[in-house]
Amino acid sequence: MIHVKSAIEIVSMRNACRLAAEVLKETGKNVQIGITTKELENIANKKIKSLGAKSAFFGYRDYPGIICTSVNEVIIHGIPSYRKLNDGDIIGIDVGVVYEGFCGDTAKTFAVGKISENTEKFLKISELSLNKALDNCFAGQRIGDVSSVIQKTAEENGFSVVRDFVGHGIGRNLHEDPQIPNRGKAGIGVRIPESCCLAIEVMINEGTWQVELLSDNWTVITADKKLSAHFEHTVLVKKGGVEILTVC
Ligand code: MF3
Ligand code: CO
Ligand code: CO
Numbered sequence: 067m068i069h070v071k072s073a074i075e076i077v078s079m080r081n082a083c084r085l086a087a088e089v090l091k092e093t094g095k096n097v098q099i100g101i102t103t104k105e106l107e108n109i110a111n112k113k114i115k116s117l118g119a120k121s122a123f124f125g126y127r128d129y130p131g132i133i134c135t136s137v138n139e140v141i142i143h144g145i146p147s148y149r150k151l152n153d154g155d156i157i158g159i160d161v162g163v164v165y166e167g168f169c170g171d172t173a174k175t176f177a178v179g180k181i182s183e184n185t186e187k188f189l190k191i192s193e194l195s196l197n198k199a200l201d202n203c204f205a206g207q208r209i210g211d212v213s214s215v216i217q218k219t220a221e222e223n224g225f226s227v228v229r230d231f232v233g234h235g236i237g238r239n240l241h242e243d244p245q246i247p248n249r250g251k252a253g254i255g256v257r258i259p260e261s262c263c264l265a266i267e268v269m270i271n272e273g274t275w276q277v278e279l280l281s282d283n284w285t286v287i288t289a290d291k292k293l294s295a296h297f298e299h300t301v302l303v304k305k306g307g308v309e310i311l312t313v314c
Contacts, residue, residue: 068235068243070261076302078166079237079263082119083300083311086170089113090161091314093133097176099153103135106159107146114163122162122169122240129284134160134173136285141228141269141277141294143284153179156189158296162240169240171265172312173298185293188225192270192295195219199268200299204307205260212258212266213250220248220270228269228294230277231286236265236300258303263311267298 071079093110110133114121121132129143136144136158137151144158151157160173175189198215220227233246244256246266258264273292280287288294301308 068256068259068262069237070259071237071263071302075168075237076261078168079170079300079302080311082163082165082168083170083172084314085117085119085165086161086163086172086300087312087314088117089163090159090172090174090312093159093161094174094176097151097157097159097178099179100150102148102150103137103144103146103157104148106135107132110161117165119163119165122164122171126240134158136160136294136296138293139287139291141271141286141288142231142296143286145282145284151178154181154185155179156181156185156293156295158294160296160298167238169236169238170312171236171240171298171300173267173296175295175297188270188272188293189295191219191223191225192268193297195270196266196268196297196299199266200301200308200310203258203264203266203301203303205258205303205305207258208253209244209246209255209258210250211252213247213255214252216268217249220268226271226273226275228271228277229275231269233267233298234265236263260303260305262303263300264303265298265300267296270295
């Protein structure tokens, strides 16, 4: 069931999402050659605490991290570790917070030092696919209308979309209905109601769409070890379009 938010709930969603965006911004500022993903997690943790919020990820289905840090071939759910970032790496940082009983969820993939021209194009197209999905999301649209533009944008540029993980509704719970796949057909799927909140997330692979799960049971990597990028915003769906909530 898709939960439609009341005016009061929307106020709290805005607050929670703004804080998630602030944490992502602060953490992203610290991405640099030589830093470990654990150090980035510590920075995020401090910021979350200083804002009076809580991590929405820590302890969720026993996830052991405060944030997710997904380097290069890691698609999502990278657990912060003593892995150091190298020149030319990319890192997806995913932040979820709970505040006033509501969740905000946002992710962005950052360049470390100087990345190649190909990698730069890859990140640009991945972010574009999220932006196009946001442009195509408004009350009355179907899920397939959003999913299909993600797939089209990625594939027409020679990249692939992840099939095994999806975007999601969000509210009091991190993951609510509906699911928002990265692939689909326009005109297909359930209609998106006004005043629902969605975490639209694109997971784009440079090579194959196929994934592998590491033995930690969290880290998802590309089967061919090529790069993967992750961009995510939590939005409020309105008549004419979305209000992006994870901004600051
Ligand atoms: N943030 C992820 C998402 O965008 C979910 C993280 S799973 C967790 O949906 F266990 F790490 F919380
Ligand atoms: Co997320
Ligand atoms: Co999400």
